[in-house]
Amino acid sequence: MSTEKCQICSADSTPWIHIGGHICSDCYYAAIKLKKFEWVRVKDKLPDIQGFYLVVLKLGEADLVTVLYFKDKEFTFHENVSHWMPFPKPPNEK
16 A cells, blocks of 8 residues: 555645545544544535545445545535544654
């Protein structure tokens, strides 16, 4: 498996998820630990700035959590986004 750069911290690592972008497992688990996961319904609000976001795709009976890019008031590559959330800031280790 090839390594890629994480969309949050830019570290070279094996991606945790990848559709339209990817995040490393370190950033994913840091976000869970910091309890920064607060989903926003697309029907309620869209992001204010363009960039990569964690999203939930509704695929029939299944939900898929992935990463998509938001630009021009829509998420690229997919129209079935039900929820989104911003990425947490990368860890600051000194």
